[in-house]
Amino acid sequence: MAEHSDPNAPWKTLSGIGTSAITAALFLFFLQYIPTIAAGEPVRWVIPWIPSLDVSLSFWLDGLSLMFALLITGIGAMVMLYAAKYLAGHPQYDRFALYLFAFMLSMLGVVLADNLIALFVFWELTTFTSYLLIGFSHADPKSRRNALQALLLTATGGLALLAGFILMGVSQGTFEMSQINAAGSLVGKEFYTLILFLVLAGAFTKSAQVPFHFWLPNAMAAPTPVSAYLHSATMVKAGVYLLARTHPALSGSDLWIWILSIFGAVTAVFASFMALRQTDLKQTLAYTTLMALGTLVMFLAGSSGYAITAAMTFLLVHSLYKAGLFLIIGIIDHATGTRDANVLGGLKKAMPITAMAAAVAGLAMAGIPPFLGFIAKEVAYAGALEMHLWLFVVPMALIAFALMFAVAGIVAYKPFYGPQGDLPHEPHEGPWPMLLGPVVLGTCGLLFGLMPGLTAFYLIEPAVNAVMGAPDTGGRVKLWAGFNLPLLLSLITFALGFLIYQKHLALRERLAQIEAKSPDLDASWDVFLDWFVRFSKGQTGLIQTGVLRQYMFATFAVFAVTVLITLIARGAGGVQFNLAGLGLMEWGISLLIAAGTVLVLLTSSRITALVGLGTVGIGVALIFIAYSAPDVAITQLLVELLVVVLLALALLKMPYLDKDNRQKHSFPNAVLAIAVGALTTWVLLLVVDQPFDRRLTEFFEAASWTQAFGRNIVNVILVDFRTLDTFGEIAVVLIAALGAFVLLKGFRASKEEEK
Amino acid sequence: MNSIIFTAGARLLVALVFVFSLFMLLRGHHLPGGGFIGGLLGAVAFIIYSLACGPEETRRALRVSPEGIAVIGLGIALLAGLVSFFMGDPFFTGQWYWVGGDSYETAAFSINSVLVFDIGVYLVVLGGILSLTFAFEEET
Numbered sequence: 026m027a028e029h030s031d032p033n034a035p036w037k038t039l040s041g042i043g044t045s046a047i048t049a050a051l052f053l054f055f056l057q058y059i060p061t062i063a064a065g066e067p068v069r070w071v072i073p074w075i076p077s078l079d080v081s082l083s084f085w086l087d088g089l090s091l092m093f094a095l096l097i098t099g100i101g102a103m104v105m106l107y108a109a110k111y112l113a114g115h116p117q118y119d120r121f122a123l124y125l126f127a128f129m130l131s132m133l134g135v136v137l138a139d140n141l142i143a144l145f146v147f148w149e150l151t152t153f154t155s156y157l158l159i160g161f162s163h164a165d166p167k168s169r170r171n172a173l174q175a176l177l178l179t180a181t182g183g184l185a186l187l188a189g190f191i192l193m194g195v196s197q198g199t200f201e202m203s204q205i206n207a208a209g210s211l212v213g214k215e216f217y218t219l220i221l222f223l224v225l226a227g228a229f230t231k232s233a234q235v236p237f238h239f240w241l242p243n244a245m246a247a248p249t250p251v252s253a254y255l256h257s258a259t260m261v262k263a264g265v266y267l268l269a270r271t272h273p274a275l276s277g278s279d280l281w282i283w284i285l286s287i288f289g290a291v292t293a294v295f296a297s298f299m300a301l302r303q304t305d306l307k308q309t310l311a312y313t314t315l316m317a318l319g320t321l322v323m324f325l326a327g328s329s330g331y332a333i334t335a336a337m338t339f340l341l342v343h344s345l346y347k348a349g350l351f352l353i354i355g356i357i358d359h360a361t362g363t364r365d366a367n368v369l370g371g372l373k374k375a376m377p378i379t380a381m382a383a384a385v386a387g388l389a390m391a392g393i394p395p396f397l398g399f400i401a402k403e404v405a406y407a408g409a410l411e412m413h414l415w416l417f418v419v420p421m422a423l424i425a426f427a428l429m430f431a432v433a434g435i436v437a438y439k440p441f442y443g444p445q446g447d448l449p450h451e452p453h454e455g456p457w458p459m460l461l462g463p464v465v466l467g468t469c470g471l472l473f474g475l476m477p478g479l480t481a482f483y484l485i486e487p488a489v490n491a492v493m494g495a496p497d498t499g500g501r502v503k504l505w506a507g508f509n510l511p512l513l514l515s516l517i518t519f520a521l522g523f524l525i526y527q528k529h530l531a532l533r534e535r536l537a538q539i540e541a542k543s544p545d546l547d548a549s550w551d552v553f554l555d556w557f558v559r560f561s562k563g564q565t566g567l568i569q570t571g572v573l574r575q576y577m578f579a580t581f582a583v584f585a586v587t588v589l590i591t592l593i594a595r596g597a598g599g600v601q602f603n604l605a606g607l608g609l610m611e612w613g614i615s616l617l618i619a620a621g622t623v624l625v626l627l628t629s630s631r632i633t634a635l636v637g638l639g640t641v642g643i644g645v646a647l648i649f650i651a652y653s654a655p656d657v658a659i660t661q662l663l664v665e666l667l668v669v670v671l672l673a674l675a676l677l678k679m680p681y682l683d684k685d686n687r688q689k690h691s692f693p694n695a696v697l698a699i700a701v702g703a704l705t706t707w708v709l710l711l712v713v714d715q716p717f718d719r720r721l722t723e724f725f726e727a728a729s730w731t732q733a734f735g736r737n738i739v740n741v742i743l744v745d746f747r748t749l750d751t752f753g754e755i756a757v758v759l760i761a762a763l764g765a766f767v768l769l770k771g772f773r774a775s776k777e778e779e780k
Numbered sequence: 781m782n783s784i785i786f787t788a789g790a791r792l793l794v795a796l797v798f799v800f801s802l803f804m805l806l807r808g809h810h811l812p813g814g815g816f817i818g819g820l821l822g823a824v825a826f827i828i829y830s831l832a833c834g835p836e837e838t839r840r841a842l843r844v845s846p847e848g849i850a851v852i853g854l855g856i857a858l859l860a861g862l863v864s865f866f867m868g869d870p871f872f873t874g875q876w877y878w879v880g881g882d883s884y885e886t887a888a889f890s891i892n893s894v895l896v897f898d899i900g901v902y903l904v905v906l907g908g909i910l911s912l913t914f915a916f917e918e919e920t
Contacts, residue, residue, distance in 0.1 A: 655812040663820035667909060670827055674916040733874060733894070734884050740814040744894045744901070748872035751897075752857055755904040759850045762908035766847065769915040 034114025036458065040122035041109025045102050048129055052098035055091060062091045062487050065496065069139065069203070085139035085203050088487025089269055092337070093136035093262070095484075096344045100258045101129045103462035107352055108250035110458040111359065121161060125254070128154035132259050136266055141190040141200045148186065148227075151260050152179045158255060159247045171243035174550060178230050178240045186227025186267075192220050193274075206273040206494055213278075221275055224267065225284060232264025232318045235292045239547045242299075242311040249358065252307065253351030253462075257314045258344040265321045265340065273494030276328050285326030286414045290421035292319030297428035301529060302536035306354050306364045306436055310347065313390075313432055316425055317343045323421070324405065327412040330489065334501045335408035337488045338401040341480075342389060342470060346398065349386040349466035350436055353379055356459050357440060362449035366435055371445035375452040378460050380441040385467030387437020389474075391430045391522065392515070395504055397474035402426055402518070404501055406511035423518060430522025431529055477502045574690065578697065585700045588708065600710035610651060618644035631676045639669045656739040790832030797825035805902050806895075815898035819905025826906075827913055835917045838910075846910035853903025860897035872897075 058068060067087040086094070105125060112118045131154055134147030153176075160172030194200035196216050197208065211217050228234075233241040244256050255261070268285070275281060296315035303309040317339070324336035356379050357372065358364050373380045389398035405426075409418045454460075473480040481502035489497050506512070525532065570576075621640030628634050642665035649658035725738045725746070735741035743751050801821035808814030830838035839845065844852070864873040874894045881887030 656814070656817070659812060659817050660820065663817065663824065666824065667820065667827070670831075671913060671916060674913065734809075734876065734890070734892075735894075736810040737808060737812065737814070739812075740808045740898075743814060743816070744809075744898050745874045748861065748874075748897060751901065752861065752872070755857060755901050756854060758908045759854050759904050762850060762911045763847060766911045766915045 036110045036113035038109065038113075038118070038122075040119045041105065041113075044122050044126040044129075045105035045109065048098050048105055048126070049102035051133070052095065052102055055086075055094045055098060058086060058091060059483050062086065062088055063483050065487070065490065067203070067491075081140055082143050083139040083201060084137040085201075086137060087203075087491040088484075088489070089266070089337075089491035090136045092341065092484055092488045093259075093266055094133060096341070097129060097132050097136065097259050100254060100344065100348045100462075100466070101125075103465060104250050104254040104348070104352070105129075106458045107253075107355070107462050108248070110456055111250055111355060112248060117161075121158075121248070124154055124157045124161070125251070128158065128255060128260070132263070135263050139201050139203050141194050141202055144202070145183070145187050145190055148231075148263065149180065149183050151263060152176060152183055152231075155179070155244070155255050155260055158251045159244045161248060161251070162246065165246070168246040171240070171246045175240040175244050177554075178237055182227045182230025182237070185223045189220050189223025189227065192216050192223065196220075202270060206271075209274075210277055211274045212276075212281075217275075217278070218280065221278070221280060224271060224275065228264035228267045229288065229322075230264070231267070232261050232322065233292075233315055234264075234288045234319065234322060235295055236546060238292060238296070238315055239550065241315055242308055243547065245307050245311045249307065249351060249355035252311070253348045253355070256311065257351055258348040261314065261318055262321075262340065262344070265318060265325065265336075268322065268325045269336070269488075269492045272325060272328075272333075272492045276325070282326050282413050285322050286412070286418055289319045289321070289323030289326060290418060290425075292316070293323060293425040294319075294421050294428075297425045297432070298536060299540075300432045301428055301435075301525070302533055302540060304366045304533070306357070306366055306369070306440070307351075309366065309432060309436055310351055310354060313429065313436075314347060316429065317347065320405070320422070320425060323418060324408055325492075326414075326418075327408060328493075329408065329411045330493070330497050331404060331411050331501060332408035333489050333492050333497075334485065335401070335405040337485050337492065338397070338404050338502060341473070341484060342397045342401045345466045345470045345473075346386040346389040349382060349463040349470075350390070352459065352462045352466075353383045353386065354436075356455035356463070357452075359459070360450065360452045360455060366439065368446040368448065369440035370443035371441070372452050373441040376441070376454045378464065379455055382460065382463035382467045383437040383441060385471055386463065387433045389467070389470040390437065391433035392426065392518070395471075395474045397470050397477075397480070399515070400474060400477055400502055400504060402515055403503075403506060403511045406514045407501070407506075407509075410510060419514070423514060423521070426518045427521035427525060430518060431525035434522075434526040435529060474504065477504050578694070581697055581701050585697065585704055588704045589700075592704070592707065597707075597711055600707065600714060602710075614644050614647045614651065617647070631679060632673065635669055635672050635676065639665055642668070656737070787832045790828050794825045794829045794832075797828065798822060801825060801902075805898060808898060809894070815901030816905055818898075819902040820909070822902065822906040823909035823913070826910055830913065830917060835914045839914070842910070846907045846914060848907070850904050850907025850911065853900045853905075853907055855900075856903065857897050857900025860893045860900060863893045863896075 061068065067085060069086070070084040072082040105122070108121065108125065109118075112121055115121070128151060131147050131150035135144060135151060138144035138147055156172050156176040159175055160169050162168045190200075193205065193211070193216075196214070197205050197211070199205060205211075211220065230237045241256060241261060245252050247256070293316045296312045296319055300309050300312035300316060303312060321336050321340055321343075324332050324339070327333065354364060356376070357369065360376060360379075361369065361372070363369065385396075389396040392398040392402035405422060406419070409415055409422045412418050473484075485502055486497065618641050621637045621644060624637030624640070625634045628637065642661065646658045646661040646665065649655075649661060725742060729735050729738045729741040729746075733741045733745040735745065798821075801818045801824075804813035804821055805815060805818030806813075808818065826838055826842065829841065842849070861872040863875050865871055867873075867875055869875070875892060876894075877891040878884070878887035879889050879891065884890070
C-alpha cells in the first residue's frame with residue numbers, strides 16, 4: 026500500500042505535533058464549559074459580519090454542540106498524532122496535516138455556528154476539505170474519482186440545504202438557529218414542507234442515507250486516519266447533527282416521522298448486511314458506520330425522551346468505538362500489510378496492546394455490559410418501543426444490532442484470536458503514537474459505561490435537552506434498568522448475533538450472490554456522470570460556435586428582443602421629433618456621423634472602415650463638447666484614438682475583407698442593425714421626453730465642494746462619492762487587459778509550438 | 781516605422797504628452813482631467829514612443845512591465861481605500877490632512893487619499909492599455 030510510511034522516518038514534525046497540540050488545547054478549552062452547560066446555561070459569542078443582511082458570525086454552545094465539539098477536538102487530537110506516525114516520511118505529509126487541521130476547524134464551525142449562513146459556509150468547507158482528503162493519493166485515478174463523487178453528492182445536498190436555510194431564515198425573520206428553535210415548531214407554518222425536504226436533502230447526502238449512501242464506502246480511498254476521523258466520527262455525523270439541531274423546529278410532523286424512520290431503518294439494515302458481506306475490514310467498518318448513521322436518523326424521527334436519549338448515547342458510544350476500530354485496522358494494516366478478514370488471525374501474541382484495545386472497542390460495539398454500548402442498546406430499545414412506528418422500528422433495530430454483534434466479532438475478535446492466516450509481513454506491535462488513540466477511546470467507552478450517572482449528567486442529558494428544546498426529566502441512562510422488555514430484546518440480540526457470527530462465512534457467500542444480481546448504484550453514478558458530461562458537451566457545442574459574428578449577432582438580437590418586449594409590455598407610446606431647434610452645428614455633426622457610418626458599410630478595406638468608425642466616435646465627442654461635458658469629451662476622444670491605434674495594429678495582421686462572405690450575411694445583419702438603432706433611438710427619445718430629474722445633479726453640485734473639496738463634479742464622483750464603483754471598474758480594466766494579454770500570448774505560444 | 785522625422789519628433793512629443801498627462805491627473809479634482817484621462821494620455825505617450833522606436837525600447841524606458849504597473853495601480857487604489865478603514869471610517873471614505881492650516885481655505889496644501897486613489901486609477905489605465913498594445917505589437 027502506497028499510503029504506508031517508513032517506520033524509521035522521523036515523525037515528530039512541526040506540522041504533526043503542532044496541529045495535534047492545538048487541537049488538544051481546544052479540547053481542554055471546551056472541557057471547561059462542561060459544568061456551565063450541564064447547569065443549563067448555553068454560551069453565545071457574536072461577531073457582526075454583514076449586519077445589513079443579518080449575517081453574523083455567531084456561535085452557540087449548548088449540550089449538543091458541546092458534545093460534538095469535544096468529540097471533534099478530542100478524537101481529532103489523537104487522530105492527528107496517529108497520522109503523524111502513520112504517514113511519517115510521506116513526501117506530502119505536511120499538506121495532509123494542513124487539510125486535516127482545516128477540516129477540524131470547519132467541522133468545529135459547523136457544530137458551533139448559530140447563524141444559518143455561517144453554518145452553511147462551514148458545512149461546505151467540510152465538504153471541500155473532505156474532498157481534498159479523500160483525493161489525497163491523487164496519483165490514483167480511483168481515489169480522484171471517489172473524491173469527486175463525494176464532493177458532487179454532498180455539495181449538491183449542500184446547495185439544497187442553503188435554499189432551505191434561506192427559506193427558513195426569511196420566513197422566520199431571523200437567521201439565528203437558537204432563536205428559530207426558541208420560537209417553537211415550524212410544523213404547519215408556511216413553507217414547512219419545502220424547508221423540510223431541502224434540509225433533509227442536505228442532511229441525507231452528508232450522512233450517506235440510502236439511496237445516497239454509495240459515496241461513503243468509496244470515500245475509504247482516503248488514508249485510514251481520515252476514514253477514522255471524517256468518515257466515521259465527525260463529518261458524516263454533520264447530517265445527524267443538523268437533524269438534531271433543527272429537531273425542535275422541524276420535528277413532530279407525520280412527514281418527519283415517516284421519512285426519518287423509513288430512510289434511517291432501511292439504511293441501518295441494508296448497511297449491516299453489506300458490512301457482513303465485505304472481506305476488507307476497512308470496508309466492513311465503512312458499512313457499519315452507515316448502519317450507525319441510519320440508526321441515529323431513525324431515532325431522531327422520534328420526539329420522546331427515550332428516543333432522543335438513545336440517539337445521543339449511541340452517537341457518543343459509536344464515535345468512541347468506531348474511531349478506535351478504524352485506527353486499529355490501520356495499525357493491523359501497517360503491521361501485516363493486509364486488511365483481508367479471511368487472511369488475518371492469531372495476532373494476539375504479536376500485538377497484545379492492539380488486541381486489548383480492539384477487544385474493548387469490539388465489546389462496546391457488540392453492546393456487552395458493562396460497556397456504554399450496552400446502555401446505548403438498552404435505551405435504544407426503550408426508545409424504539411416508544412416510537413410511533415414501533416412495529417416497524419423495533420424489528421429493524423433488532424436485525425441491525427444483531428448483525429452489529431456479529432460484525433464486532435469479525436473485526437475485533439477474529440483477527441486476534443482466530444486461526445492464524447498466511448500474512449504478507451511478520452506482525453509487530455504498533456508504535457505508541459498510533460496506539461494512544463485506540464487505548465484512550467476504548468477506556469472512555471468502558472469508564473462511561475461504569476459511570477452512567479456522571480456520563481449522563483455531564484454529556485448526554487445536556488445534549489438531549491438541547492435536541493428536545495426543553496429540559497427533560499433525565500435518569501434514563503442506567504447500567505441496570507431491571508427486568509424489562511429492552512433487556513429481553515438485548516438477550517435476543519446476543520443470541521441472534523452469536524448465531525450469525527457462527528454462520529458468517531456461509532452468509533457472506535449468499536450475500537455476495539445477491540449483490541451480484543442487484544443493481545449497482547455506484548456504477549449507475551458513472552453512467553449518469555457520463556451522460557451529464559455528454560449533454561453539456563453537446564449543449565456547449567451548440568451555443569459556443571467560436572464564430573465571432575454569430576456571438577455579436579446573438580448578443581444584439583437578445584438586446585433588441587428584450588428591449589422591444591419591455592417597451593411593449595410597459596405600453597411605451599410614440600415620440601415626437603422636433604427638428605426645428607437644430608442649428609447648423611448640430612446638423613453638421615449629425616452629417617459627419619452619418620457619413621462615417623456609410624463609409625464603414627461600403628468600404629472593402631478594413632483600414633478605411635476603421636477610419637469611418639473613428640469619424641463616428643469623433644462626431645460623438647463633438648456632441649459632448651457642444652453640450653459642455655469636457656471630461657466625457659476628452660475621454661471619448663482619447664479612447665477613440667487608442668481604439669484606432671489598437672485596431673490598426675491588429676488589422677495589419679488580418680486578411681482583406683471577403684466581399685462575398687459579407688454579402689451573404691448582409692440582409693439579416695442589416696435588419697438587426699436597423700432594429701437595434703431604431704429601438705435605441707426610441708428609448709433615448711422616451712427618456713429625453715421625461716422631465717429631467719435634477720435631484721442628483723443638485724446634490725453633487727452642492728456637496729462636491731463642501732464635502733469632497735473638489736470643483737470638478739465628474740472627478741469627485743469618480744474618486745470620492747462613488748469610489749467603490751471606480752475601484753470595480755479599474756479592476757475590470759486590469760482583468761480585461763490581463764485576459765487579452767494572456768490570450769494573445771497563448772496564441773503566440775501555440776503558433777510557436779506548431780513551428 | 782522607419783521615418784526619421786517621426787522617430788526624431790516622437791522623442792520630443794513623448795515627453796510633452798507624458799508631462800501633460802501628469803498635469804491632467806493632478807488638476808483633475810477641480811478642472812477637466814483626472815486619473816482616467818491622465819492614464820489614457822500617458823498610454824498615448826508611450827504608444828507613440830513604441831511606434832517610433834519599437835516595443836522593446838519602450839519596455840526598457842518603462843522599466844516596469846505594463847502588467848506590473850497595472851497591478852501596482854490597483855494595489856495603490858486599494859491602499860487608498862484601506863486608509864479610511866484604519867481611521868475608523870467606512871471603506872473608501874476620503875481622508876484629508878491639511879498642511880499649514882485646519883481647513884481647505886487656510887491650508888497651504890493638503891495630503892489626501894483621494895489623489896492617491898486617482899494615481900492608482902492612472903496607473904491601472906496606463907498599464908492596462910500598454911499591456912494590450914504591446915501584446916498586439918509583439919504578436920507576429
